[in-house]
Amino acid sequence: MKKFKVNINNEVFEYEENTSYFDIVTEHKKKALLVKVDSKLQELHKTLKSDIKLEFITLSDVIGRSTYERSAVLILLKSIKDIYGENIKPIVEFSTGNGLFIRMNGESEFDIDKIDGRMREIVDENIRIEKMSVHTDTAIKMFHDAGFFEKEKLFKFRRVSRVNIYKLEDYIDYNYGYIVYSTGFVDKFSLTKYKDGLVLIIPKKDNPEVVEEFVPEEKIFNELNNASKNAEDMGVADVGSLNEMIANGMTNEMILISEAYMEKKIGDIADDIVKRGNVKLVMIAGPSSSGKTSFSHRLSIQLRSHGLKPHPLEVDNYFKNREDTPRDEHGELDFECLGAMDIEKFNEDMLALLNGEEVEIPSFNFKIGQREYNGNFLRLGKDDILVIEGIHCLNDELSYRLPKDSRYKIYISALTQLNIDEHNRIPTTDGRLLRRMIRDVRKRGTSPTKTISMWDSVRRGEEKYIFPYQSSADATFNSALNYEIAVIKQYVEPVLFSVQKDSKEYPEAKRLLKFLDYFLGIPSDNVPSNSILREFIGGSTFNV
Structure with missing residues (x-):
């Protein structure tokens, strides 16, 4: 099997061709969410094809934190779908205070403890998040069938021929940006009921081990x-x-x-x-x-x-x-x-x-x-x-x-x-x-x-x-x-x-x-x- 050299912090390691970046991250015991391969960001399911310089992207990096947030949202949306089916249509709205506000359209009442519990079950199961590349026309049909009509409308105006879709068990979605390798990576978060929705809180990049209490900013x-x-x-x-x-x-x-x-x-x-x-x-x-x-x-x-x-x-x-x-x-x-x-x-x-x-x-x-x-x-x-x-x-x-x-x-x-x-x-x-x-x-x-x-x-x-x-x-x-x-x-x-x-x-x-x-x-x-x-x-x- 062919081997390639991987430069990590000016130290050179050898790995076999097609070794996944996930395996390299695991071996080095790093809490990396992505890697940078010769200045190009890559998700961890990608594999080694040549000699490279490798950097680890963690929750302490700007792009790492946005990847973590995006992945937490994916798990949250699946959890809501598992519990409420089509009765609640969550809309990811905007940052508020130190969290992300998700409006819960549909049923007026929802149990935040149930949603939190389902999220933690999914995280504990450490389920692999699959990435699929499908033709744009196929993606549009998938979005329509899933009731994601804003996505359907969005991709009618896209010129690209293919779309990357993420699959978490039976739940599929499109994400603007990278997603983590598996659900176990998103092990720190909290949910707070707020207004007509909920707020998702994840650690700040300068304090990646701590999930702070929600601090609302009413005027903003x-x-x-x-x-x-x-x-x-x-x-x-x-x-x-x-x-x-x-x-x-x-x-x-x-x-x-x-x-x-x-x-x-x-x-x-x-x-x-x-x-x-x-x-x-x-x-x-x-x-x-x-x-x-x-x-x-x-x-x-x-x-x-x-x-x-x-x-x-x-x-x-x-x-x-x-x-x-x-x-x-x-x-x-x-x-x-x-x-x-x-x-x-x-x-x-x-x-x-x-x-x-x-x-x-x-x-x-x-x-x-x-x-x-x-x-x-x-x-x-x-x-x-x-x-x-x-x-x-x-x-x-x-x-x-x-x-x-x-x-x-x-x-x-x-x-x-x-x-x-x-x-x-x-x-x-x-x-x-x-x-x-x-x-x-x-x-x-x-x-x-x-x-x-x-x-x-x-x-x-x-x-x-x-x-x-x-x-x-x-x-x-x-x-x-x-x-x-x-x-x-x-x-x-x-x-x-x-x-x-x-x-x-x-x-x-x-x-x-x-x-x-x-x-x-x-x-x-x-x-x-x-x-x-x-x-x-x-x-x-x-x-x-």
Whole structure:
């Protein structure tokens, strides 16, 4: 039997041809969910065909955790089917708090302990999850027979000739992404009953041995829930339905309705600010590529319609000079921490403005790393109001000296309400990453490879400095548009092909390309010039 060399952490091992990666993982006693073979991700049922470099992908990796979640969902869906048959139709909706929300359509009552017990039986039995490749026409018939009509619709618009389907005993499903080798890999999870469904909780990647208690985030849940129901009302709750509307020539109507819904939400927030009567500081924060700048412009227009005079202000103008910027644990300058801001000067200036004094607002010169004063004087009159944008705007430590009733805090994020189908959600981070990628290319000359390489760091900063404070906001605004990925596809797809196959960013670029392939593209001609989407694709009426 022919043997091949396998390089694992610079140590070389020999294995016979056709040895499965599952056997190699088992021999090395690693809790690997996938492997990376010469920079290409592979599931564990695949076998050895040549000399390779092998890396183990675990729950501590981003792709490992998403594989674990996807596999846990597969086991959950089979368990529900085993207990309730066709009486409950579970819909995998969105992340909420530290878990994944699954809406239980059908019977109003369900026994969560029964579902949990059935899941654990399936895990204990360590059942092999089979992967089958079938012709697309066959897959469409299988989805129809199984009652998965969103999947049936989705694959009517797919150009591929074959589809990979996963089979767990008598249960079959399509999954957007990889699945583990067998059910025994998914041994840590919990279920919590919540609203009209349940929440599935799995370990975090930085603490893979612990399943934490569910921590609900009511405001974010309500925003996502409303967006999901709005998408259903519009008939675009999933990608297949979106593609159907595009194919039927309803694109312009869909864009107009989506934008009108967003304008109403902005108007409602402006109304609430005005009703409070004493708000002088509107403070806006949100994760990367949420459309904060366009939102602040559109909110300012709504405030003007109420007779107010909004003035934009960026907290970044209050950065400490470069020599005073703190450093992180790696000795690198930490621009994202609160300590990088001159909090005292910010509070001093804002208090002076609230007291009717004239203040010279600084600007920060990022080229030389110094704060500058260029004669930008401001005094707030009765109808003047500041619209302030910055990463720490929801953190009370930034504005600790300012009266609470003078502040109105807004959390903004692109909370994707569209799902691929009834069992495959689109992570909110995917929409934001695509937005950022096209803006980076267009405005900063940054390659997709660089954007992907920085993304984990960007997200760590968000988790540390933004997400912990989102529940303290007076208003939450969802900047995601039902139709946007179909437009973004035209801009981001070509540049993703520039990511080199030998780069460590290639698997993520390949995943995003596969994701974009689900969508029919639409031109940007009918996207309004004041749309938040214009902040990323260009052509905005605002200076963004």
